[in-house]
Amino acid sequence: MLGPGKVRLLEEIAEHGSISAAGRAMKMSYKRAWSLVEEMNAGFKSPLVDRARGGAKGGGASLTPEGEAVLAAYRRLEEKAREAGSEEIALIGAMVAD
């Protein structure tokens, strides 16, 4: 329901203010980016992404407070996981081909 790809998409939407620009930054089709946003918005009690309607700029998108909270929590989780699992990460990393 949430993984590295969707979280990065949230981050890019926050940065670019648009789903299509976020998708482009990830070399992802607009359709794919949109579909991931729909999945996230449906999968959480409150939408994570606010898709502004129409207007001169043809709409834009931003994170809702819930989207910002989820993004921040996920990034903290990754940081804590990297710290707690540093031994295992090093072990696996040392086995990876150059």
Added chain:
Amino acid sequence: MLGPGKVRLLEEIAEHGSISAAGRAMKMSYKRAWSLVEEMNAGFKSPLVDRARGGAKGGGASLTPEGEAVLAAYRRLEEKAREAGSEEIALIGAMVAD
């Protein structure tokens, strides 16, 4: 290079002794399972999966010692991450739709 899908595939190969049975357990095509194994074997200094050749049983597969080490390290990493990030996991979990 390694994520939940590949790690589960390693685990299923260890359990079933065959790439095709492992793929079936994950509702994955044989082709897909085989291709993930090739990626893992090429991505690590030593192969993670040993594909036994031909024979009466038409070959089978098992984890190499390196494959077992990577699988075990990944599972320990997940466990440590769940422990260290329990607060964030709970926060995100509470926001997920019922």
